[in-house]
Amino acid sequence: ITADEPGKTYLLQGNEAMARGAIEAGIQFAAAYPGSPSSEILTMLGHVAKDMGFYAEWSTNETCSFEACMGASMAGVRSLCIAKQNGLLVMGDAIHTAALYGCKGGVVLIVADDPSAHSSTNEFDARHQARSASLPLLEPATFQEAKDMIKYAFDLSEELQQVVMVRGVTRIHHGRANVTLGELPLSKSPLNEKPSQIENWDKLFAINYFHDAMYDKLNKAQASFEKSAFNWYSGPEDAECVMVVCGTGWFYGQEAVDTLQLNDKVGILKLGCTWPLPEQFIVKHLVSAKKILVAEEIDPFLEQNLANLIAHHPEIRVEIYGRYQAKAFPHSKELTPDLVRNALANIMQVEQAPK
Numbered sequence: 001i002t003a004d005e006p007g008k009t010y011l012l013q014g015n016e017a018m019a020r021g022a023i024e025a026g027i028q029f030a031a032a033y034p035g036s037p038s039s040e041i042l043t044m045l046g047h048v049a050k051d052m053g054f055y056a057e058w059s060t061n062e063t064c065s066f067e068a069c070m071g072a073s074m075a076g077v078r079s080l081c082i083a084k085q086n087g088l089l090v091m092g093d094a095i096h097t098a099a100l101y102g103c104k105g106g107v108v109l110i111v112a113d114d115p116s117a118h119s120s121t122n123e124f125d126a127r128h129q130a131r132s133a134s135l136p137l138l139e140p141a142t143f144q145e146a147k148d149m150i151k152y153a154f155d156l157s158e159e160l161q162q163v164v165m166v167r168g169v170t171r172i173h174h175g176r177a178n179v180t181l182g183e184l185p186l187s188k189s190p191l192n193e194k195p196s197q198i199e200n201w202d203k204l205f206a207i208n209y210f211h212d213a214m215y216d217k218l219n220k221a222q223a224s225f226e227k228s229a230f231n232w233y234s235g236p237e238d239a240e241c242v243m244v245v246c247g248t249g250w251f252y253g254q255e256a257v258d259t260l261q262l263n264d265k266v267g268i269l270k271l272g273c274t275w276p277l278p279e280q281f282i283v284k285h286l287v288s289a290k291k292i293l294v295a296e297e298i299d300p301f302l303e304q305n306l307a308n309l310i311a312h313h314p315e316i317r318v319e320i321y322g323r324y325q326a327k328a329f330p331h332s333k334e335l336t337p338d339l340v341r342n343a344l345a346n347i348m349q350v351e352q353a354p355k
Helices: 014-024 039-052 062-074 085-090 092-101 127-133 143-160 207-225 248-259 279-286 301-311 337-348
Strands: 009-013 029-032 055-058 079-084 107-113 164-169 176-180 232-234 241-245 266-270 273-275 291-295 319-321
Touching: 009 014, 014 039, 014 143, 014 164, 014 176, 029 039, 029 062, 039 055, 039 079, 055 062, 062 079, 062 085, 062 092, 062 107, 079 085, 085 092, 085 107, 092 127, 092 207, 107 143, 127 164, 127 273, 127 301, 143 164, 143 176, 143 207, 241 248, 241 279, 241 337, 248 266, 248 291, 248 337, 266 279, 273 301, 279 301, 291 301, 291 337, 301 319
Parallel strands: 029 055, 029 079, 079 107, 107 164, 241 266, 241 291, 291 319
Antiparallel strands: 009 176, 232 266
8 A cells, every 4th residue: 555656556455445545645644443344444554654654543432533633634734534334423523513613634534334234233324424514425436436535535625624524335445446556645744833723713602603614615515526527427318217326336236237238228327426416417417317216325315315406406307216215225234236236127127137
């Protein structure tokens, strides 16, 4: 993860790709509390921290790790916090408060969800916390994105002066694929050793002031998402059905379309920026569709947000299929290629391919 070989391709685990992305982004501080499937990120960063010139620690708990990152951010440096979905709830108070005030140096919060609870006590979907705290949310669908999104998230965080959440799932964090390396940073932001002065001190307890600033940052994030390369569409412009996918849903959706030979009838709208939704981009690709199938892990988070968006656009007339509406998928447990393929076959009324 420290090779100075831009353009060279390596077989990397998703967590290795994220660690490499943080190094390419020029982090100077990283903190986490261990929890599968996220543990390897800080472990790998810790092994190379001294050689790469940054600080990494296992913190006492998730709240301490996030607050330490916010403190480092106030010195103007880029900070990475890592947790699993259970740990995100531990730091709930801290992230909601941080979202109101914002950050100085970029702060990226990587959260690893665990659909089917392979190494967890529950299947909690971390995306609800991003929406609740009004934090921009990114979801990698490929292992290359698992690396590239981290640098983009840091750039966005510093542009907005706001924490940015990157949410993955077990199959991304613990899967492996080829990843092409980018360039290592030539220099890092100088450390501001003087305590940061609190801006707008007279408004510190004027909650409306900070809420307005927080929502303004969210609007700016949405504008950035409209042109993000992490959102794309493939398939016919007049598709009868559009699969709206994020995360592992993209892998399974593409396989389903190819297997069922529906490339001339089904389009795939892949979203890497899932909160706030890039509204104009989505409307453009749904306006001609008759049906949409939403493939995501694990709650119908994207599905319900899409339904709300569509309700404000009468020009879009579609039937929605997903985990909640029309019940194309089970309410719980992770998706599989078979589930997605069979759901698409039923919607398009074609014969299901043999397993």
